Amino acid sequence: MEPALYIVATPIGNLGDISRRALEVLSGVTCVAAEDTRRTGQLLSSEGIKARMVAYHEHSAPAVAEQLVARVAAGESVALVSDAGTPTISDPGYRLVRVMQDAGLKVVPIPGPCAAIVALSAAGLPSDRFAFEGFLPNKGEARRRRLELLAGEDATLIFYEAPHRILATLEDMQEVMGPGREAALARELSKSFETIRRAPLSKLCDWVREDANQSRGEIVLLLSPARSESDVSIEPALGELLRGMAEHMPARQAAKLLSSYSGVRSRQLYDYLLEHRQE
Incomplete structure (x- = not known):
C-alpha cells in the first residue's frame, strides 16, 4: 500500500457496517494503531485479518507517535482505528494526524460510521446546522455552566454521555433550557437494543427515570436549536x-x-x- 496514515472508521455496533474499503486497508497495512488492541483484535479476527497492532491511545507517550511517523517515513503504511466509529472524533487520534501532517506525510481518511452523525440522521431534529459538543463536564455545577453557555445556540447540539450520568444530564438540561425544549436520546445504535426517542426534555427525564434500561449502553444525546423568544x-x-x-x-x-x-x-x-x- 501507499505509505500513509489511514484513518479507518469501524462499526459502532453491528459488524456488518464495516466497508469493503476498510477491510482492504486493514488487510494491507504494515500495522494497525489501535485504541484498544484487544477490542480491535476481535474485529480483525472476525474478518480473518491478521495484522500487527500497536497501542495508541490517550495515555500513549509521544514516542509512540514518533515511531509511527518513522514507519510511514520509511515507506510503511499505518491504519489508525478507535474502539468504534470514526477515529479522531472525541478521541486523541487527531494528535497523530497532526504529527504526520507536520512531517509532510500523507493522511488518508477511510469513511464509515460515526455515532454522532448516525444519531443525527434518525433523531428527527433539524440537521441543516449542528454542532458536536462531545462529552459535557462530569460534575453538575460545571455541566450546568456549560449548558448555560450553549442554551442560545441556534443549531442542533450533539453530545456523547456516559450511561451513569444520563439522567443527571437530562435533568440539568431541563433546568437550564426549559422542560419543553425538544431533545432526542439515541442509545445502542446499530445494536440489538437500539433505541431512538425524541420528546420534550421533561418527558425524556421521566422516561429515563422510570426505565433503568435507558441508562445502559452507548448514548448520544441531541438538543434541538434554541428558538428566539x-x-x-x-x-x-x-x-x-x-x-x-x-x-x-x-x-x-x-x-x-x-x-x-x-x-x-x-x-x-x-x-x-x-x-x-x-x-
Missing part, C-alpha cells in the same frame, strides 16, 4: 393564567411554575407578565 407565542389563555397566578405569588415564582407546565421559558413568561400585569 419572538418565535414562541404566548396564548391568551396562558397569559390569563399567568396573571392570575401572579396575584397570589411573586412574579418570578409564577413564571417559573408555569414554565414547567407550558414549556415556555420562564424569562419570557416573566417579561410578558411585566408588560401585561395591569391589563
Whole structure:
C-alpha cells in the first residue's frame, strides 16, 4: 500500500457496517494503531485479518507517535482505528494526524460510521446546522455552566454521555433550557437494543427515570436549536393564567411554575407578565 496514515472508521455496533474499503486497508497495512488492541483484535479476527497492532491511545507517550511517523517515513503504511466509529472524533487520534501532517506525510481518511452523525440522521431534529459538543463536564455545577453557555445556540447540539450520568444530564438540561425544549436520546445504535426517542426534555427525564434500561449502553444525546423568544407565542389563555397566578405569588415564582407546565421559558413568561400585569 501507499505509505500513509489511514484513518479507518469501524462499526459502532453491528459488524456488518464495516466497508469493503476498510477491510482492504486493514488487510494491507504494515500495522494497525489501535485504541484498544484487544477490542480491535476481535474485529480483525472476525474478518480473518491478521495484522500487527500497536497501542495508541490517550495515555500513549509521544514516542509512540514518533515511531509511527518513522514507519510511514520509511515507506510503511499505518491504519489508525478507535474502539468504534470514526477515529479522531472525541478521541486523541487527531494528535497523530497532526504529527504526520507536520512531517509532510500523507493522511488518508477511510469513511464509515460515526455515532454522532448516525444519531443525527434518525433523531428527527433539524440537521441543516449542528454542532458536536462531545462529552459535557462530569460534575453538575460545571455541566450546568456549560449548558448555560450553549442554551442560545441556534443549531442542533450533539453530545456523547456516559450511561451513569444520563439522567443527571437530562435533568440539568431541563433546568437550564426549559422542560419543553425538544431533545432526542439515541442509545445502542446499530445494536440489538437500539433505541431512538425524541420528546420534550421533561418527558425524556421521566422516561429515563422510570426505565433503568435507558441508562445502559452507548448514548448520544441531541438538543434541538434554541428558538428566539419572538418565535414562541404566548396564548391568551396562558397569559390569563399567568396573571392570575401572579396575584397570589411573586412574579418570578409564577413564571417559573408555569414554565414547567407550558414549556415556555420562564424569562419570557416573566417579561410578558411585566408588560401585561395591569391589563
